[in-house]
Amino acid sequence: MYSRLRQLRTDFSISAFIVGLIATMVSYAGPLLIVFQAAEVVNLSHELVSSWIWAISFGTGLSAIVLSIWFKAPIITAWSTPGLVLLVTSWSAYSFSDAIGAFVISGLAITLLGFSGLFSKIMAYVPQAITTAMLAGILLSFGVQVFVSIPDFPALATAMLISYLCAKRWTPRYAVVIALLVGTAVALGFDRMHFDTIQVELVKPIFTMPTFSLDAIIGLGVPLFIVTMASQNAPGMGVLKADGYDTPASPLIATTGLASLLTAPFGSHGINLAAITAAICTGKEAHPDPGKRYIAGISSGLFYLLFGMFGATIVSVFSAFPKELTAVIAGLALFASLSSSLTSAMSVPSERESALITFLVTISGISIGGIGAAFWGLVAGVLTNLILNGDVRRIVKKSKKQDIDVSG
Numbered sequence: 001m002y003s004r005l006r007q008l009r010t011d012f013s014i015s016a017f018i019v020g021l022i023a024t025m026v027s028y029a030g031p032l033l034i035v036f037q038a039a040e041v042v043n044l045s046h047e048l049v050s051s052w053i054w055a056i057s058f059g060t061g062l063s064a065i066v067l068s069i070w071f072k073a074p075i076i077t078a079w080s081t082p083g084l085v086l087l088v089t090s091w092s093a094y095s096f097s098d099a100i101g102a103f104v105i106s107g108l109a110i111t112l113l114g115f116s117g118l119f120s121k122i123m124a125y126v127p128q129a130i131t132t133a134m135l136a137g138i139l140l141s142f143g144v145q146v147f148v149s150i151p152d153f154p155a156l157a158t159a160m161l162i163s164y165l166c167a168k169r170w171t172p173r174y175a176v177v178i179a180l181l182v183g184t185a186v187a188l189g190f191d192r193m194h195f196d197t198i199q200v201e202l203v204k205p206i207f208t209m210p211t212f213s214l215d216a217i218i219g220l221g222v223p224l225f226i227v228t229m230a231s232q233n234a235p236g237m238g239v240l241k242a243d244g245y246d247t248p249a250s251p252l253i254a255t256t257g258l259a260s261l262l263t264a265p266f267g268s269h270g271i272n273l274a275a276i277t278a279a280i281c282t283g284k285e286a287h288p289d290p291g292k293r294y295i296a297g298i299s300s301g302l303f304y305l306l307f308g309m310f311g312a313t314i315v316s317v318f319s320a321f322p323k324e325l326t327a328v329i330a331g332l333a334l335f336a337s338l339s340s341s342l343t344s345a346m347s348v349p350s351e352r353e354s355a356l357i358t359f360l361v362t363i364s365g366i367s368i369g370g371i372g373a374a375f376w377g378l379v380a381g382v383l384t385n386l387i388l389n390g391d392v393r394r395i396v397k398k399s400k401k402q403d404i405d406v407s408g
Contacts, residue, residue: 011292018177019286019333020299023277026330027060027078028307038087042096051206052267057308059263059271061301063255068297073245074281075297076236077256078274082227087269090223094216101210102221103269107260109225110233110270114254119233130381131238133345133355134374137362138235138275139338146331153324156186160328176285176333183325192322201313205266228272230375236273242341243282244290275374279337280330354385 032053039049056079067075091099113119150157163182167175187193233253240247252273259271280286281296345355358381366373 015173016286016295017299020296023280023300024303034084041092050203054203054205054308055263055266055268057304059259059268061304063259064297064301068294071247072294074293076274076278076281080228080270080272083224083270097211098213098216100208101212102216103264104210105217105221106225111257114250114257117250119249119253129345129348129351129355130358132242132341133358134362134377135238136341137359139334142331142334143338145327149324149327157328159186164332179332180329187322194320207265228270232272235275235374239278280333283336354381357384
């Protein structure tokens, strides 16, 4: 234990610590607001909403810390944003306790899928060019937001962009940190920080005994399981692969499944691997040495735990920042990951068509059956690669051989 703590002190860096904070800010500044939209659908009380926020924050923070230390890699987790969108559109037909039961079933299914190793077997058939192209498609809109924000708040967006580029030349390790400080200073100078909206309030977690309704399980649990695996965990593994982390998928999926299962009675709809915020922490902005970027994962987890203690209060904190600042800092923090993803996606000539189709479908934003464009981009890329390069007989033989090895 002492040697592990000494290693943490040795590997600690301010840049990784701040990048972890930025990743947490991005999560709270955007997706968390959908929690309130979903809560309005079923008229949840303030206390239940606060418990929900605590549950997803606690599950996210604890799993990120455990996994980052375990694998010494920046394993960033998050709550299911597609799952929140699903709740906004579908929750009104079910009671709160039935929904909790559906969350439990979804978490259980994810846990079993992780322990079975099936997710790893599926991902083994997906070329890295396709996963990185999918990631690039996800990240693209965030990069574009840097420039879309310029007309809305020219002084802030321009100052942040210029300071980022200058720091990138002379002190690249702290480019994102400097841009954040400059953006905050500009926002203060223009009186665009709304501190009067902040209200401090500790959370009181509320345990709800789950009830199990077949309708809720089919209408909420099964779709939640599908969108979490397809739209969150698959891109999350793509982020890690894109930045050179060959982390096994099964323990990551199983751990997030367990976190979902344990926090569901307190309101959590699901914990999963992060994609957008993970890309912030896995790049060079966190640390030049990939082996020391895990500090960003630990940092992010600690901030999740800290902020989660205050439940809904955190929303008022991040609402104090101008939305342009959040959009610009997220985009700048993802520049390196977007660049490396595009480069990796097009690095293998025989897989460029597959990567291009994956990229285009992902940025299209299509949603079929409640499943987002990231999953359909992945499907389109795999099918394209199979048509152009695949040997169906070899794939079938490989699958049979793996089944024999597992059973043996």
